[in-house]
Amino acid sequence: xxVIVDLPKCCGAxxxxxxxxxxxxxQDDGIVILLDEAPPKEFHAATREAAxxxxxxxxxxxxxx
Amino acid sequence: MNPSSVxxxxxxxxxxxxxEGLRREGYEGALTLLGAEQHLPYDRPxxxxxxxxxxxxxxxxxxxxxxxxxxxxxxxVLGDPxxxxxxxxxxxxxxxxxxxxxxxxxxxxxxxxxRLPGDALAGVHVLRTLDDAIALRAALLTGPRVVVVxxxxxxxxxxxxxxxxxxxxxxxxxxxxxxxxxxxxxxGGVLARLHEGHGVVLRLGVGVDDLLGTEGRVSGVxxxxxxxxxxxxxxxxxxxxxxxxxxxxxxxxxxxxIVCDARCKAADGIYAVGDVAWWHHEGLGTGxxxxxxxxxxxxxxxxxxxxxxxxxxxxxxxxxWTDQFDVKIQVHxxxxxxxxxxxxxxxxxxxxxxxxxxxxxxxTGVLGWNMMKQARQFRPHVVERTAWNDVVPAxxxxxxxxxxxxxxxxx
Ligand SMILES: Cc1cc2nc3c(=O)[nH]c(=O)nc-3n(C[C@H](O)[C@H](O)[C@H](O)COP(=O)(O)OP(=O)(O)OC[C@H]3O[C@@H](n4cnc5c(N)ncnc54)[C@H](O)[C@@H]3O)c2cc1C
Ligand code: SF4
Numbered sequence: 001x002x003v004i005v006d007l008p009k010c011c012g013a014x015x016x017x018x019x020x021x022x023x024x025x026x027q028d029d030g031i032v033i034l035l036d037e038a039p040p041k042e043f044h045a046a047t048r049e050a051a052x053x054x055x056x057x058x059x060x061x062x063x064x065x
Numbered sequence: 066m067n068p069s070s071v072x073x074x075x076x077x078x079x080x081x082x083x084x085e086g087l088r089r090e091g092y093e094g095a096l097t098l099l100g101a102e103q104h105l106p107y108d109r110p111x112x113x114x115x116x117x118x119x120x121x122x123x124x125x126x127x128x129x130x131x132x133x134x135x136x137x138x139x140x141x142v143l144g145d146p147x148x149x150x151x152x153x154x155x156x157x158x159x160x161x162x163x164x165x166x167x168x169x170x171x172x173x174x175x176x177x178x179x180r181l182p183g184d185a186l187a188g189v190h191v192l193r194t195l196d197d198a199i200a201l202r203a204a205l206l207t208g209p210r211v212v213v214v215x216x217x218x219x220x221x222x223x224x225x226x227x228x229x230x231x232x233x234x235x236x237x238x239x240x241x242x243x244x245x246x247x248x249x250x251x252x253g254g255v256l257a258r259l260h261e262g263h264g265v266v267l268r269l270g271v272g273v274d275d276l277l278g279t280e281g282r283v284s285g286v287x288x289x290x291x292x293x294x295x296x297x298x299x300x301x302x303x304x305x306x307x308x309x310x311x312x313x314x315x316x317x318x319x320x321x322x323i324v325c326d327a328r329c330k331a332a333d334g335i336y337a338v339g340d341v342a343w344w345h346h347e348g349l350g351t352g353x354x355x356x357x358x359x360x361x362x363x364x365x366x367x368x369x370x371x372x373x374x375x376x377x378x379x380x381x382x383x384x385x386w387t388d389q390f391d392v393k394i395q396v397h398x399x400x401x402x403x404x405x406x407x408x409x410x411x412x413x414x415x416x417x418x419x420x421x422x423x424x425x426x427x428x429t430g431v432l433g434w435n436m437m438k439q440a441r442q443f444r445p446h447v448v449e450r451t452a453w454n455d456v457v458p459a460x461x462x463x464x465x466x467x468x469x470x471x472x473x474x475x476x
Contacts, residue, residue, distance in 0.1 A: 052366065
């Protein structure tokens with residue numbers, strides 16, 4: 001799985017950090033920091049949920065990569 | 066025990082969350098998404114912000130790339146609204162005459178804007194759909210004088226965007242300050258100053274009587290005070306109603322939305338999610354309906370779990386945000402009905418602060434004003450309903466005896 005964040009779409013909600021803190025963090029201004037662009041399998045479910053929840057629709061996943 | 070077919074009516078963010086949640090949890094049965102609009106599922110929050118301003122092209126609001134939608138393995142039926150529901154057969158009839166039946170139905174119908182008498186005049190707009198946003202942007206590009214009717218989140222966002230495009234903008238609404246009922250007068254006042262500082266003319270504390278027109282085109286707005294505001298474009302943003310007109314008489318329990326139990330179930334095999342769902346929040350011990358994007362997704366995920374037998378009540382900590390000019394406001398928890406407010410970080414005068422909201426001695430909500438991360442860091446107090454006095458030093462706290470919108474207070 002490869003994670004791509006579209007920074008201009010990020011609204012700084014931090015929902016991704018609540019759901020998958022191993023994969024996402026937030027800068028002081030709220031904008032997302034991608035900690036791991038190819039998270040290990042055990043974090044896939046949380047990462048998918050974070051992508052689904054992200055209010056900015058800023059997280060896209062490439063599942064086959 | 067899993068259903069062999071699921072039909073989701075409403076192909077937007079809530080409906081998509083149900084579909085994605087089902088697949089994430091391993092559901093392999095038939096899945097159909099039925100939507101009234103022609104567009105592939107798209108996102109609404111950018112409409113009043115970046116789509117209106119032109120910073121985002123309409124196509125960029127699409128929620129998922131086509132490849133991701135294909136991977137979902139769902140039949141997408143678009144541009145064909147449901148018009149009839151048979152509750153016992155769980156069958157939906159569409160405008161085009163399709164009959165769709167499934168083991169489980171999920172209704173993710175969203176809202177319809179309230180309208181004003183006389184709004185058939187040219188130049189009068191509402192903003193709910195992508196098509197609305199495209200039409201309103203085209204109108205704004207002609208450089209009109211704009212009057213926005215409505216002092217809630219949507220109205221203030223539209224006013225801010227239109228003003229940022231260099232237009233003459235007047236914001237009209239019945240509250241003493243924008244969003245005063247939700248945020249209280251203190252923070253509502255900060256919002257009022259933000260708008261005025263950017264040149265938005267505020268006409269607050271007064272209702273709208275009439276839309277005026279000449280030759281089929283809007284020419285102005287008459288206020289209850291008798292004042293007439295000239296306008297070339299009027300945007301009506303006075304709230305919305307659940308889009309449930311077609312369900313009347315179906316036997317489904319309806320009130321201010323589709324009435325659901327704590328598991329978001331409205332009838333046997335029928336669930337509701339998102340803006341349209343009124344459900345019982347077990348944690349807060351009350352029924353509620355939330356009109357925000359994160360709720361639509363989280364409720365969709367919860368319902369997907371319940372469809373697959375998880376049997377869990379839905380008890381979210383509400384969250385929404387709004388962007389106005391250079392300010393990003395984040396709200397965790399519930400602010401309405403608050404009796405206590407305190408600024409716990411930053412300073413409104415410096416354009417950055419966190420405000421805590423409380424009720425009956427407990428923290429119920431937090432608002433961040435250009436302090437997103439800090440606001441999130443207060444969220445645990447909202448989750449745990451921490452005692453007010455444990456978080457807020459007595460010197461910073463103000464209690465409003467009569468509720469937030471009846472008194473002016475200085476903190
Ligand atoms: C302009 C705008 C800005 C917003 N900004 C923010 C924001 O900044 N932050 C925030 O938290 N929230 C915001 N919101 C609210 C947020 O967009 C909604 O809470 C969210 O879209 C709700 O999702 P939903 O799926 O429940 O409903 P909707 O997104 O409204 O989707 C419902 C779908 O159902 C379809 N439908 C309706 N009736 C039928 C039928 N009979 N048959 C088939 N399909 C039907 C509709 O066409 C629609 O596509 C904003 C909303 C708007 C309109
Ligand atoms: S959830 Fe989405 S919008 Fe929020 S911080 Fe993460 S990437 Fe940004």
